């Protein structure tokens with residue numbers, strides 16, 4: 001795999017991480033039309049990256065504060081989450097480029113008592129949020145082309161990013177902002193693992209929809225309990241929280257477990273999130289201490 005042949009669109013939280021890890025250009029220009037894509041790629045090709053073979057799309061709108069913001073910004077939501085990725089896929093179709101789309105796994109209702117971890121084949125059924133409807137719409141557009149074998153496309157469904165580097169979108173930062181923590185176990189994408197797996201999938205030119213999450217599920221109170229254990233040890237403030245039944249949350253949210261069987265069938269064995277979060281919190285606290293100069 002040659003990083004010089006790859007371009008990442010979407011200079012946000014996920015896109016920056018991907019471009020940094022894969023050491024490839026991060027496209028920062030706004031896309032309003034198909035011509036914008038042609039122009040931006042022509043420019044980057046003329047400035048030392050002439051041979052584009054892979055385009056990774058991390059463009060999207062997830063809301064400034066939360067996905068609830070998408071309700072007030074429906075046009076922006078559909079434009080960034082459906083129109084722009086479709087235009088990028090069209091560019092890839094025209095130029096015979098492998099297209100990698102960063103999708104979402106938050107597409108389902110889930111009953112913890114009867115449901116098995118959700119496979120890629122299950123039909124999405126969560127229509128309660130504009131954000132999710134837009135993610136379902138683009139997945140359907142891309143799935144249609146994948147099924148018809150019309151072009152080379154990979155959709156990576158990620159879910160609730162967790163990382164050791166503080167960032168407002170990091171699950172650890174999020175739970176540290178909340179006083180009430182839900183009790184449901186959830187599939188999580190640990191970003192350092194995501195980046196390594198993404199690289200393998202691209203190198204193998206895997207096509208189709210793939211749940212790109214860690215194995216198992218994370219119980220958020222465990223994450224905070226371990227954070228408080230280490231915070232106390234390091235004489236840092238602990239975070240008070242109350243555990244609530246996830247069904248008592250007032251806002252519509254997806255809580256679910258996703259299957260990693262497809263990843264395993266490709267030969268990728270993602271770590272169980274339970275084996276990962278302790279190291280993640282340890283490194284996160286070190287980063288906080290480093291930032292404070294402690």
Ligand SMILES: NC(=O)c1ccc[n+]([C@@H]2O[C@H](COP(=O)([O-])OP(=O)(O)OC[C@H]3O[C@@H](n4cnc5c(N)ncnc54)[C@H](OP(=O)(O)O)[C@@H]3O)[C@@H](O)[C@H]2O)c1
Nearest residue numbers: 010011012013014015030031058059060080102103104158
């Ligand atoms: N973060 C999560 O929790 C999460 C979970 C699952 C899936 N995902 C998916 O991962 C993708 C990336 O999410 P993220 O967390 O990295 O979001 P982000 O930080 O908001 O990044 C999205 C980027 O897309 C850019 N963008 C939006 N519309 C654009 C347009 N018309 N032209 C060019 N750039 C445009 C944004 O630029 P501006 O800010 O300038 O508009 C921003 O830089 C999204 O598709 C999201 O649905 C994220």
